[in-house]
Amino acid sequence: MKMAGRKQIWQHPWSYIESYLIALGLLLAGFLIEFSTGAGTIEIPAWPGNGIILFICIGLLLLVHFFFRRMHFVKWLSSVPAAISAISAFAFLVMLMAVFPQESQVGRTTSPFGFDHIVQSWPYMLVMLYFLSSLGLVTLKRFFPFTRRNLGFFINHAGLWIAIVAGSLGTSDMLRLTLTLQEGQANWLATDASGLEHELPFAIKLLDFSLEEYEAKIGILDNPKAELFMDENNHPFYASKGNTGNLLGRDVKVLDYLPTAGKVSDRYEPFLGFGAPPAAWVEIINQKNQESKIAWLSCGNFMHQPDYVKLDSNFSLIMIPPEPKRYRSEVFILSEEKGDTISIEVNKPYQVAGWKIYQLSYNERMGRYSETSVFELVRDPWLPLVYIGIFMMMAGAFYLLFTGKRREL
Amino acid sequence: MNWINFSIYAEICGILWLASIVILLFKSKKPVYTAIATGMVYVGILVLGSFIVNLWLTLDRPPMRTLGETRLWYSFFLSIIGIVVYHRWKYKWLLAYSLGMALLFLMLNYFNPEIHSKSLMPALQSPWFVPHVIVYIFAYALLAASSLVAVYSLFHEYFLNQKKDVLPIADNLVYIGFAFLTLGLLFGALWAKEAWGHYWTWDPKETWAFLTWLMYLVYIHFRHSKPHLTKGPLWTLSLAFVVLLIAWFGINYLPSAQFSVHTYGMGN
Numbered sequence: 001m002k003m004a005g006r007k008q009i010w011q012h013p014w015s016y017i018e019s020y021l022i023a024l025g026l027l028l029a030g031f032l033i034e035f036s037t038g039a040g041t042i043e044i045p046a047w048p049g050n051g052i053i054l055f056i057c058i059g060l061l062l063l064v065h066f067f068f069r070r071m072h073f074v075k076w077l078s079s080v081p082a083a084i085s086a087i088s089a090f091a092f093l094v095m096l097m098a099v100f101p102q103e104s105q106v107g108r109t110t111s112p113f114g115f116d117h118i119v120q121s122w123p124y125m126l127v128m129l130y131f132l133s134s135l136g137l138v139t140l141k142r143f144f145p146f147t148r149r150n151l152g153f154f155i156n157h158a159g160l161w162i163a164i165v166a167g168s169l170g171t172s173d174m175l176r177l178t179l180t181l182q183e184g185q186a187n188w189l190a191t192d193a194s195g196l197e198h199e200l201p202f203a204i205k206l207l208d209f210s211l212e213e214y215e216a217k218i219g220i221l222d223n224p225k226a227e228l229f230m231d232e233n234n235h236p237f238y239a240s241k242g243n244t245g246n247l248l249g250r251d252v253k254v255l256d257y258l259p260t261a262g263k264v265s266d267r268y269e270p271f272l273g274f275g276a277p278p279a280a281w282v283e284i285i286n287q288k289n290q291e292s293k294i295a296w297l298s299c300g301n302f303m304h305q306p307d308y309v310k311l312d313s314n315f316s317l318i319m320i321p322p323e324p325k326r327y328r329s330e331v332f333i334l335s336e337e338k339g340d341t342i343s344i345e346v347n348k349p350y351q352v353a354g355w356k357i358y359q360l361s362y363n364e365r366m367g368r369y370s371e372t373s374v375f376e377l378v379r380d381p382w383l384p385l386v387y388i389g390i391f392m393m394m395a396g397a398f399y400l401l402f403t404g405k406r407r408e409l
Numbered sequence: 410m411n412w413i414n415f416s417i418y419a420e421i422c423g424i425l426w427l428a429s430i431v432i433l434l435f436k437s438k439k440p441v442y443t444a445i446a447t448g449m450v451y452v453g454i455l456v457l458g459s460f461i462v463n464l465w466l467t468l469d470r471p472p473m474r475t476l477g478e479t480r481l482w483y484s485f486f487l488s489i490i491g492i493v494v495y496h497r498w499k500y501k502w503l504l505a506y507s508l509g510m511a512l513l514f515l516m517l518n519y520f521n522p523e524i525h526s527k528s529l530m531p532a533l534q535s536p537w538f539v540p541h542v543i544v545y546i547f548a549y550a551l552l553a554a555s556s557l558v559a560v561y562s563l564f565h566e567y568f569l570n571q572k573k574d575v576l577p578i579a580d581n582l583v584y585i586g587f588a589f590l591t592l593g594l595l596f597g598a599l600w601a602k603e604a605w606g607h608y609w610t611w612d613p614k615e616t617w618a619f620l621t622w623l624m625y626l627v628y629i630h631f632r633h634s635k636p637h638l639t640k641g642p643l644w645t646l647s648l649a650f651v652v653l654l655i656a657w658f659g660i661n662y663l664p665s666a667q668f669s670v671h672t673y674g675m676g677n
């Protein structure tokens with residue numbers, strides 16, 4: 001290779017060969033340690049342990065930068081070859097994650113080399129240490145002394161460092177709990193993934209759960225398999241009044257659609273009561289013999305039987321239960337400072353006392369008539385730091401967008 | 410449907426953009442022509458924009474609930490990003506490309522009116538949805554272009570024994586594409602926090618996109634340290650393209666599963 005020139009390997013300054021050997025060595029060492037320690041997951045300590053780790057890391061980086069930066073080793077660590085080998089090793093581990101399913105969290109792993117819990121494995125820890133040292137040192141190298149020309153470089157590299165470090169150290173302080181409430185019920189205890197109860201600094205009372213649905217669709221049921229049948233030519237379509245579709249050689253026209261209906265002998269009428277399912281009045285014309293038939297379809301629900309039309313021994317025309325459009329909970333939240341009636345829905349979490357409350361689920365069997373709401377509660381005290389990193393990188397991306405590659409001579 | 414006069418707006422906008430694409434690709438030497446072409450892009454954006462405003466007012470809510478409504482925003486912002494990037498970097502084919510994509514989404518709505526109302530599950534009904542997807546479309550378009558340029562040059566080098574100095578073009582494409590890819594990842598993270606409670610969960614989609622990001626990161630740094638090498642960077646770009654393809658199809662494929670048979674089992 002040209003780049004090595006006359007230089008012997010391991011003779012300074014180190015370049016790509018040495019960097020890649022070191023990255024490879026770290027990966028191998030990591031997998032060996034992982035294997036010999038018996039596939040446990042590595043847990044990052046919670047506060048204040050992770051705070052101390054952060055403090056030591058920043059201290060070490062500053063120390064090395066200001067007192068040892070003229071050492072060959074340090075110069076190499078903040079050079080592009082080291083950076084590229086670190087990024088490659090990281091990419092290799094990410095590829096393992098993209099290929100092998102990750103068990104994620106809570107003990108119980110089966111892969112002796114840690115393939116199913118990469119982010120909590122030894123090779124990951126060693127590679128991240130290498131990656132973050134390299135990234136940290138080069139950021140400092142270009143930050144002191146600071147020039148405007150280095151602004152783009154700084155927000156990109158420092159932003160990435162902050163986001164990764166805060167995100168990784170913060171995992172152990174993050175709490176994700178779920179809380180299930182019936183309408184009228186209140187609680188201040190929520191459970192984590194392992195079933196442990198945690199006390200919240202506020203109480204939540206579910207006042208009302210409400211769910212809006214899309215219109216139901218009409219489709220084909222494969223009777224023997226008891227599942228929905230669908231292909232290029234047979235797509236379920238909305239049962240809106242006046243809509244037409246073509247399924248299995250039949251023209252299907254929707255004469256009427258009732259979002260909530262009650263059955264009266266063999267017809268359906270609009271009905272608003274609890275548990276009323278949707279129903280559609282359809283005309284079915286067989287294209288082969290022009291035979292026409294008019295019938296009621298209903299998907300039924302937890303209280304009512306469905307109504308469908310048998311087309312032949314294998315297939316039936318059915319109504320598919322409507323999909324949820326939006327759902328939300330009216331809740332009363334009582335914290336030490338105040339009580340508030342608010343509404344929480346998907347994509348619109350509510351923030352209180354360092355927690356975010358998410359609308360997670362409901363009683364899916366009962367759909368729009370669910371009187372149960374399931375919330376997720378998340379506390380992540382490191383989030384602001386992660387966001388600082390993310391916003392720096394966003395600014396950095398705009399910077400790249402408008403400057404492009406700088407032509408150096 | 411309740412899409413008042415959509416076909417008229419779509420036809421005007423479609424004709425303007427189509428004409429503009431033709432001029433950009435075939436008649437673009439004289440400044441007069443490019444001025445006409447960009448002018449038509451702007452008028453098209455205005456027409457589509459006024460339709461969106463109109464729809465917003467009639468529906469009395471932001472039109473962001475259905476797949477069809479979302480496609481309107483794709484068209485709208487793809488054309489805007491296309492013209493902004495064009496003014497900065499002067500790549501005519503890129504403007505033509507983004508107009509083509511914008512046109513595609515517009516035509517999907519035009520020819521499939523019933524799809525207007527295809528339902529979006531609640532988690533997708535977010536102000537982040539549209540920027541996240543558009544920025545990704547753009548990033549992938551640019552990065553794919555850079556890799557094609559690389560493959561083209563490798564082909565010339567190995568089979569025709571000619572040198573093509575494409576790296577400066579590839580660099581620019583990668584820088585802009587990489588910036589969009591970064592934005593896509595970060596928008597995705599911010600949205601995930603709002604919708605699912607955590608900003609990064611290493612799900613397969615995220616993981617492949619991140620891997621793609623790392624590949625181009627290697628390219629950027631390699632070019633920085635060895636500006637005079639050509640084959641290494643070119644091979645890196647070609648390899649990155651393979652990863653990108655996996656990420657691309659992964660991303661297009663997975664969300665679609667949410668709209669199908671999945672939801673059927675729920676009600677039973």
Ligand code: HEM
Pocket residue numbers: 078079080082083084086087131132134135138142153156157160393396406626629630633
């Ligand atoms: C957000 C991600 C990143 C972006 C956008 C980015 C971008 C860049 C750019 C554009 C340069 C050219 C230098 C210049 O501006 O003059 C550069 C240089 C460099 N980057 Fe990165 N980079 C990123 C991540 C990393 C990482 C993860 C590492 C290390 C592990 C790294 C290490 C380096 C090094 C060592 C240089 C050379 C600095 C010098 O020669 O002074 N970068 N980077």
